[in-house]
Amino acid sequence: MLFLLLLPLLALNALSSPTPDLLPRDPALKPYQLRGVQSPIFHLYLQSLPSSKSTPVMGPESSSEYFNLDSSIQSLNSSLYLNIGPKVDGKSYLPLSLDATSNTTAWALEGDTVITSTASTYGRQLNFLACASSTSGYYTIYLQTGSDVPSGVTCSNYQTIHTPCLC
Ligand SMILES: *[C@@H]1O[C@H](CO)[C@@H](O)[C@H](O)[C@H]1NC(C)=O
Numbered sequence: 016m017l018f019l020l021l022l023p024l025l026a027l028n029a030l031s032s033p034t035p036d037l038l039p040r041d042p043a044l045k046p047y048q049l050r051g052v053q054s055p056i057f058h059l060y061l062q063s064l065p066s067s068k069s070t071p072v073m074g075p076e077s078s079s080e081y082f083n084l085d086s087s088i089q090s091l092n093s094s095l096y097l098n099i100g101p102k103v104d105g106k107s108y109l110p111l112s113l114d115a116t117s118n119t120t121a122w123a124l125e126g127d128t129v130i131t132s133t134a135s136t137y138g139r140q141l142n143f144l145a146c147a148s149s150t151s152g153y154y155t156i157y158l159q160t161g162s163d164v165p166s167g168v169t170c171s172n173y174q175t176i177h178t179p180c181l182c
């Protein structure tokens with residue numbers, strides 16, 4: 016009788032504690048290098064500009080940083096978070112910054128592609144604008160929500176940023 020009473024409890028317990036080893040690994044948990052896949056940022060990686068830690072740039076693999084991806088993106092190297100700033104002068108490209116605190120929880124992964132989620136205030140965006148930095152070899156990146164390009168700087172539109180693989 017006691018056994019019969021316990022049975023449903025045992026079943027419930029089994030349901031509420033799945034064996035972690037049998038579940039697929041959450042790809043978002045792994046620290047990733049984040050890279051460009053098209054010229055001019057082909058095989059350049061997300062990192063801080065050496066002379067300005069708060070400026071996110073695509074730069075050489077040798078100085079690449081590693082990031083934890085969640086609804087926020089945090090560098091394991093600098094502990095800084097990748098944040099999206101407000102529109103400037105109504106332009107479609109939004110400035111990005113690396114800050115000690117996260118105020119952006121819009122990030123998501125779609126396959127190996129870094130996006131802002133459909134549910135976020137930005138909607139689903141996956142394009143970035145990459146503009147040649149005054150420091151040669153580095154490109155400043157912006158979240159591109161349209162097609163505007165600044166004048167007076169060499170920029171490349173519709174860039175995407177990816178994890179190396181889902182492993
Ligand atoms: C970032 O951290 C990773 C992992 O610890 C390390 O391999 C890499 O060299 C670091 N990058 C920089 C620029 O310090």
Ligand SMILES: *[C@@H]1O[C@H](CO)[C@@H](O)[C@H](O)[C@H]1NC(C)=O
Binds near residue numbers: 098099100101112
């Ligand atoms: C997040 O912080 C950055 C840097 O301080 C700032 O430029 C940006 O406006 C902030 N974004 C929001 C949504 O508060």
